[in-house]
Amino acid sequence: MIDRQALRRDFEVMQAALARRGQHVVDEESAWAKVAKLDARQRELKTESETLQAERNRVSKLIGQKKGAGLDASAEMAAMGDVARKSKELDTQARDAEAAFSAALLEIPNPLHDSVPDGTSEDDNVEISRWGTPRLDAVPPHWDIGVDLGILDFEAGATLAGSRFTVMKGAAARMERALMQFMLDLHADKHGYEEVWVPAIANSKTMTGTGQLPKFADDLYKLEGEDAYLIPTAEVPVTNLYQDKILNASELPKRHCAYTPCFRREAGSAGRDERGIIRQHQFDKVELVHITTPERVLSDLEELTAHAEAVLQALELPYRKVELCCADVGFSSQKTYDLEVWLPSQNCYREISSCSSFGQFQGRRAGIRYREEGGKPQPAATLNGSGLAIGRCLVAVLENGWQSDGSVLIPQVLQPYMGGMQRITPR
């Protein structure tokens, strides 16, 4: 959510920052066009309503005093009847205006940080760095590797739940679990994160706090007859751990890592990545979340991204880091780095982590605030990043570790988590 004062004070500047996301964000149909108008109307009505309320409060007090002194106050009481009625009416109007304003405000994306590169599509994302040496020999796709080894069962997933669901068996199931454990241990023990375990269901207020609602309801699984949704990422519950809280500046930054399952309807993704486990309705992910101050949010983003990179390096998976251009940065984010892992079967890098700074956008929405010593509360800054997506990580391990005899070498750091297994061989 953008700052209401800034909306009035820096209207042009914010409009320009928003327009970089695409003209539709600020054209005449947009929430942006509505919001300024609604802001003015709301304040007008509110001022009017408050004037009447002040009058009512003043006279009511007088009545109280008169009655207390045993005096007659029936004249005042009669006069206030009218005022009370009018005041109530105006108050209702002011509230409606406020609701309309808030609704429009929630539809406005985060203005981009100045450092975000220009561009018109994901093709304009900027490569920042590369790590490792990609293998360039012919490697079969992970779905063939997995089926040949008898550890991925797509038919069973489809039978049980539908398309984009998979059953993992034996070494794959074990590796899924090993990856979670390894990542959590790394972040908790080496990177100083506090591990949390949170619900995989969140209510609409929580979903609104991090920006999934109201705009992206179609991407979420909603539970029938309840104000409850399956989370699309641990970002939602973990960030909202601090919703409506005022933290002391001395407590910041807060750093949490969490494993959760993630659920996404993939409404707009028909036809993309249909085979394999790259794009599933349910997948596992370890997430990193920081709650911090606006001053250090950008340096925190570098750190957080490095923590995610450390996972790929430990697993010896070649990857690159790209910065998303202004056309590709998500709704709530002000700046995003993606980590893309090398998939030899596709001969390209594929997203395995997305690390974003949200500035104070989520802090305002979710009511996450902090206070400097003796100062006023202000919205906290938030960040998060995948550290990493487990399923995609498993894909990368299968493909990058594949041997021409059909077996798969298991990265060394994972072996202790897999009972000492060094290699997956066909059964």
Added chain:
RNA sequence: GGAAGGGUGGCAGAGCGGCCGAAUGCACCGGUCUUGAAAACCGGCGAUGGGAAACCAUCCGUGGGUUCAAAUCCCACCCCUUCCGCCA
């Protein structure tokens, strides 16, 4: 699901039609005392919106109602705690 109790400021906890944005304690900030700290004592200390400011308005789980006036009365809903039932 049934019964009972309860949701008040950063936390704990009083208030139960007007003098209540709200006692008190803790925490926090400033001061006195002290070589320093602690203790003690004195003072300050909620949030949001509007306003240059004075100040005004709103907020006691949420939404409605009664009243000139609601934290306080009425209705509905949500949540929490305990007991019972059920259950991984």
